[in-house]
Amino acid sequence: MIKEISIVGTGNLAYHFVEMISRVDGLNINEIIGRQEKIPKAFRKFELNYSSKISNTLKSDLYLILVSDDYIKDICCNLKNLNGIVSHCSGSIDIEVLKECNNYGVIYPLQTFSMNSKLDYSKIPFLLEASDKEVKNQLNEFISKISKNISFENSESRFIYHITGVIINNFTNHLIVKSQQIIKSNNLNFEFLHPLIEETIKKTELISALEAQTGPAKRNDKITIEKHIDYLKKYDVEKLYRAISDSIINTNFVEDEL
Amino acid sequence: MIKEISIVGTGNLAYHFVEMISRVDGLNINEIIGRQEKIPKAFRKFELNYSSKISNTLKSDLYLILVSDDYIKDICCNLKNLNGIVSHCSGSIDIEVLKECNNYGVIYPLQTFSMNSKLDYSKIPFLLEASDKEVKNQLNEFISKISKNISFENSESRFIYHITGVIINNFTNHLIVKSQQIIKSNNLNFEFLHPLIEETIKKTELISALEAQTGPAKRNDKITIEKHIDYLKKYDVEKLYRAISDSIINTNFVEDEL
Numbered sequence: 447m448i449k450e451i452s453i454v455g456t457g458n459l460a461y462h463f464v465e466m467i468s469r470v471d472g473l474n475i476n477e478i479i480g481r482q483e484k485i486p487k488a489f490r491k492f493e494l495n496y497s498s499k500i501s502n503t504l505k506s507d508l509y510l511i512l513v514s515d516d517y518i519k520d521i522c523c524n525l526k527n528l529n530g531i532v533s534h535c536s537g538s539i540d541i542e543v544l545k546e547c548n549n550y551g552v553i554y555p556l557q558t559f560s561m562n563s564k565l566d567y568s569k570i571p572f573l574l575e576a577s578d579k580e581v582k583n584q585l586n587e588f589i590s591k592i593s594k595n596i597s598f599e600n601s602e603s604r605f606i607y608h609i610t611g612v613i614i615n616n617f618t619n620h621l622i623v624k625s626q627q628i629i630k631s632n633n634l635n636f637e638f639l640h641p642l643i644e645e646t647i648k649k650t651e652l653i654s655a656l657e658a659q660t661g662p663a664k665r666n667d668k669i670t671i672e673k674h675i676d677y678l679k680k681y682d683v684e685k686l687y688r689a690i691s692d693s694i695i696n697t698n699f700v701e702d703e704l
Numbered sequence: 705m706i707k708e709i710s711i712v713g714t715g716n717l718a719y720h721f722v723e724m725i726s727r728v729d730g731l732n733i734n735e736i737i738g739r740q741e742k743i744p745k746a747f748r749k750f751e752l753n754y755s756s757k758i759s760n761t762l763k764s765d766l767y768l769i770l771v772s773d774d775y776i777k778d779i780c781c782n783l784k785n786l787n788g789i790v791s792h793c794s795g796s797i798d799i800e801v802l803k804e805c806n807n808y809g810v811i812y813p814l815q816t817f818s819m820n821s822k823l824d825y826s827k828i829p830f831l832l833e834a835s836d837k838e839v840k841n842q843l844n845e846f847i848s849k850i851s852k853n854i855s856f857e858n859s860e861s862r863f864i865y866h867i868t869g870v871i872i873n874n875f876t877n878h879l880i881v882k883s884q885q886i887i888k889s890n891n892l893n894f895e896f897l898h899p900l901i902e903e904t905i906k907k908t909e910l911i912s913a914l915e916a917q918t919g920p921a922k923r924n925d926k927i928t929i930e931k932h933i934d935y936l937k938k939y940d941v942e943k944l945y946r947a948i949s950d951s952i953i954n955t956n957f958v959e960d961e962l
Contacts (some may be wrong), residue, residue, distance in 0.1 A: 458918075515928065538928060556896055558918055563907050571896040597896065606890050607897070609932050610883040613941075614897055615904045616919030617948045618876045623913040623955060625868040632864050638814055638829040638855065639865070639872055640909065646873045647905050649821055651898065655881040660716075660816060661874030670773065670796065674867050682954065683871075689947030690875045696940065697881060 448507040448531070448588040449474060454500065454521055455512030456480035456489060458559040459535060463510060464492055466567045470591045476506045488561055500524040508533060508588065510553070515539050522547060531581055537608025540601040541575045551576040551585050554604055555593075558615045567592050573599045573607060624683050631681070656697075663694035706765040706789070706846040707731060712758065712779055713770030714738035714747060716817040717793060721768060722750055724825045728849045734764045746819055758782045766791060766846065768811070773797050780805060789839055795866025798859040799833045809834040809843050812862055813851075816873045825850050831857045831865060882941050889939070914955075921952035 451467060453460055453475060460478070467473050477495035480486065485496035500521070511521050511534040518534045522544050525532045532547040537554050544550035552575040557565065572589045574596060576582035582598065589596055599607070622643070629636045649658045662670035671691050675684045709725060711718055711733060718736070725731050735753035738744065743754035758779070769779050769792040776792050780802050783790045790805040795812050802808035810833040815823065830847045832854060834840035840856065847854055857865070880901070887894045907916045920928035929949050933942045 538931065557900055558903055558907070558916075560907065560911070560916060560918070562911065563903070565903065569899050571899060573896070595896075595899075597893075603890065603892055605935070606886060606892060609935060610886055610897060611900055612919050612932065613879050613883050613945070615900055616917070616921060616952065617879050618901075618904050619908065619913050619916055619918075620921075620948060620952045620955070621871050621875050621879075622908050623917060624951070625871050626913055628864060628868055632861065634861055634864060635855075638831070638853075639868060641827050641829060641853075642815055642869055642873055643876075643905055643908075645816055645821070645823065646876050647901055649816070649818065650877065650880050650901075653818070653820065655877050655884055658816075658818060659874070659877055659881060660818070661870050663874060663878075673796065674870065677863070677867060683951070686947055686951045687871070689944055690878060693882070693941070693944045694874065694878045697878070 448584055450476050450506040450508075450530075452476050452504050452506040452509045452530075453478045453512060454480075454509065456482065456486050457512065457514075458561055459555075460510075460512040461488055461561055462555075462559045462565065462567075463512060463535070464489065464494070466592045468492060469567075473588075473591065476504065504528065506530045507584075510535060519543050531584060533585070537573075537611065538605050540605075541577070542601070544577075547577075549577055549581050551581050552601070552604065553585060553589060554608070556607055556611055558611075568594050571595045571597065573597055573604050575600060575604065624681070624686065628678075628681050628683070659694065659698065661694070663691035664698055666695050666698075706842055708734050708764040708766075708788075710734050710762050710764040710767045710788075711736045711770060712738075712767065714740065714744045715770065715772075716819055717813075718768075718770040719746055719819055720813075720817045720823065720825075721770060721793070722747065722752070724850045726750060727825075731846075731849065734762065762786070764788045765842075768793060777801050789842060791843070795831075795869065796863050798863075799835070800859070802835075805835075807835055807839050809839050810859070810862065811843060811847060812866075814865055814869055816869075826852050829853045829855065831855055831862050833858060833862065882939070882944065886936075886939050886941070917952065917956065919952070921949035922956055924953050924956075 475494055479497050479500055507530050509525050509530055509532045511518055515536050518539055526546040531549045533551045533553050535553050541552050554573040556571045570593050572593050574585050576585055626636055675687050678684050678687050733752055737755050737758055741756055765788050767783050767790045769776055773794050776797055784804040789807045790802055791809045791811050793811050799810050812831040814829045828851050830851050832843050834843055884894055933945050936942050936945050
C-alpha cells in the first residue's frame with residue numbers, strides 16, 4: 447500500500463499534488479526535491495523535508511516525477527534502483543521512458559493547474575497506467591483517496607487526451623486573451639462577455655458542439671468575415687481569425703456533404 | 705410606453721424574443737412576419753398572428769427586425785413611414801441603416817441563441833442604442849422588464865463586442881468540435897474533458913487570461929508543438945494548431961518584452 451511519497455519538482459503541478467496528498471489521512475510526503483537551494487516560498491506552509499538533489503537514501507512507496515517533459519528521463523535514471531513505484535505525471539510522455547525502473551507507472555491528472563486556483567480534486571479525471579497488475583492495484587488504491595474519476599489508459603490514449611486538452615484549454619484561453627486585449631484597448635467592459643462564455647460551455651454539455659456552431663464562418667458569410675478581419679488587422683489577430691474561420695467553413699462544408 | 709410589438713423574422717433570435725416578451729405581463733406581440741407561407745412549427749405554441757408579408761396596417765409601439773444582417777436594410781424600407789420604434793438586433797450593423805424611419809434604435813443581446821437551449825434572460829447583457837432621448841427612455845423601460853443587464857453603447861462599441869463575441873463563442877465552440885471529432889474517432893470518452901473546460905472558464909473570471917495561459921506554445925516548446933502537429937495531420941487540424949500556437953508565442957513574447 448502506498449503511504450510514503452517522495453515528490454520531485456516544485457512547479458504548479460507539484461504544488462497541487464502536495465496539496466492533494468496532504469489532505470488525505472494516512473499519506474505522508476517524505477520529502478520534496480527541487481533544483482533551487484531552498485524550498486520555494488509557496489511550499490513553505492507544508493513544512494516538508496526539502497532537498498536540492500536526489501539522495502539515494504530515499505525510501506518511499508511512490509516517487510512522483512513532476513518536472514518538465516524534457517527532464518523526466520534524466521530523473522528516472524537516478525531512481526532506477528529503488529523498490530518503490532516511480533511515476534511520471536505527463537500527458538505526452540510514453541510510460542516506456544520509465545522502463546529501467548523496477549516498478550513504474552503514470553498518474554496523469556487531466557486538468558489545468560495554477561498556484562492561485564482552488565480545485566475540487568475529487569472531480570479531476572486521473573488517467574493511470576502501470577507496469578504490471580500489482581502496480582495497477584496500488585496506483586488505483588492511492589488515487590481513489592483523492593479522486594472519484596479514475597481511468598486506466600495506455601500511453602497513446604493519454605497522448606490524445608493531452609492534445610485535445612491543449613486545444614480546449616490553452617487555445618480557448620488564448621482566444622479570451624485576445625478578446626480581453628481588444629476590449630481593454632477600447633476601454634470597454636469585458637464583464638458583458640461572461641454570460642456568453644458560460645452559455646458557450648453550458649451548451650456543449652447539452653448538445654454536440656457541431657450542432658451548437660453558429661456565426662459568420664458557419665454560414666460561410668464572406669462579407670462579414672472580411673469586415674471582421676479588416677477591423678482586426680490593428681490587433682494582430684487577422685491570421686488567427688482567418689485560420690479558425692477557414693477551419694469552421696471546411697468542417698461544416700464537409701459535414702453538410704455527408 | 706412600449707406595449708404592442710411586431711416581430712419580423714422567424715429564426716433562433718426571433719424565437720427567443722417571442723419567448724422573452726411572452727413572459728412579461730402587459731406586453732403583447734401583435735404579429736410575427738416571416739418568409740414562409742405558414743408560421744414555422746417552433747412558433748405554433750405561442751398562438752400568434754402570422755403574416756408572410758409586411759402589411760401597412762400594422763400598428764405597434766415597437767417593430768423588432770430579427771432577420772439576417774443582409775436583409776435589415778430592405779425590411780427597414782417597408783417600415784419607414786410608421787410611428788412606432790423600428791429596432792434591429794444585430795451586433796455588426798450600424799444604427800444609421802435605420803435613419804429613414806421616424807423613430808429607431810438597436811436592441812442587441814450579447815448572447816448565443818439556439819432553439820433548444822434555455823436561457824436565463826435576466827442575465828443577458830442588452831446593448832442598446834437609440835435615435836433620440838425619448839426612444840432611449842422607451843427602449844430602456846421595455847428591456848428592463850426582461851433583463852437587469854442593460855448598457856447604452858454606440859454602433860462602434862457594439863461592433864467590437866460582437867467581434868469579440870464571435871471569437872469567444874464561435875471559435876471556442878469550433879475548438880470543441882475538433883476535439884470531439886478527435887476523441888470520437890479514437891473511441892475515447894469526451895466526458896473526461898468537461899472538468900478541464902469548466903476550470904478553463906472559471907479561471908478567467910478570477911485571474912486575467914494572460915496570467916492563466918499555460919501549455920507548450922506559452923513556453924515556446926517547439927519540440928512538443930511539432931509532435932502535436934505531426935499527430936494532428938490526419939485530422940486536418942494542423943493549420944489551426946499552428947496559427948493559434950504562433951499567436952500564443954507572439955502574444956507572450958511581446959508581453960514579456962514590455
